[in-house]
Amino acid sequence: MKALHIILTVEPIEVTEIAGRIKKGDTECFAKIVEEYKGFVFNFASQLSGSRETATDLTQEVFLRVFKQLGLYKPDHPFKSWLGRVAYTTSLNYLRKKRESVHIESLAVDCPLEVRDGSMLTEDIIIENMTRENVRKAILVLPEDLRTVVVICHMDGVDIADAAVMLGVPEGTVKSRLFRAREELRKILERTFGSLSV
């Protein structure tokens, strides 16, 4: 595996020190890790679940699990990739239990679509309607494996190599899933908006 090169906020050695202090009963020092990475985890959970409420619950679950397993973290890995892995597995289990899904119909219903003149190409309509909200809803329609790879690969400071470590798959697998995810997203958006071309 290639070395990860995520920019660290909390250094691995600092995490190990925090883990040691927690063992001695200093629970409050864990707040530093929460403060530094809650945005990262929340953003991931939000993109994956499509719901702020779920993302809030999920973020709590992730950090609870991180707290319990912090002693397993080895400083030879960047902490963010380890955290990302925990977030990924926790999120999948959580969402499977809740069986959250988004139907594609809601995509078109909520979109204030305005059809242009008859000469507008389908692709242009798709691009024009790729608002943040619509893209996120389309992502929620994707199968889990494709959804997670899209979300992870577009997070701040995460590249293919880092995503491979988080997902526990080779980089080639990440690339192929990313490619498939993009194709699927395109089809989803095309089905939704492409039919509206005149």
Next chain:
Amino acid sequence: MMDKFDQKLKEALLMRDDPPETLTNQIMARIRVEKPRKNPMMLWVGIGSVAACLLIVAVVFGTGTFTRPGQEMAKQPAAETAAYSDEDGNLASKASPGQALGKADEKTAGSGNIQDRTLESKPPSGSAEPGKTVSRPATPEELEELKKPLGLTVDSLASTLPRIDITFKSTNTIQSWTDAYGATKPFTSLIKTEIIPKESKLKDAKKTYKMTATINTADYRAWLESAQKVLPGLKADGKPPADTSVMNVVIYFEPK
């Protein structure tokens, strides 16, 4: 078009969702609540798991009794009942702690006439059902099955760097990966699990399970040793990767 599409995709996904301001406080509040309960629970789960494993071993070597072959679900009740039967020799339907055995289901077990089966427990009292305890020595095959915790048998092992593939057959339903290996924790560094096909449920013993586990190379030896306790016969044909930080272990579960 793909360039524009990718660009728009990135723009949409890179926009961050800010967490609630109170989130840190909420998380720390949960940790403060969870912390006092965590250790005692895990301690008792660990003790229960070890006790359950010891009891099963004691039953196998002490009584030599077992249920009729072919009754996959019935094996659990027999093992459990031999360990947990009450004074009347009545079957216990409760799964033993720490084991990822499917629940002893009267309905499932009854289809194979479990009442006839071998229970070398105390003779039933007057309230016991007729034919409840009929002792007979376990066959060598049945003994072998009992020796294998959780009903797992290793079919094949092949390793190619950087992955190791391990094939299992599970005769029992598996409640969760954590439960399955909670006692000896061979996957202490388990990072990712994936069930294929995706719609498979863990409790459905009729489907094929595939688990991908990623572990740290540094823990490989320790993992292998502890895994061999749960999975007798597990061997490593290859060497662990020399300069990789993680390694994928692909495990297939195929119910008999």
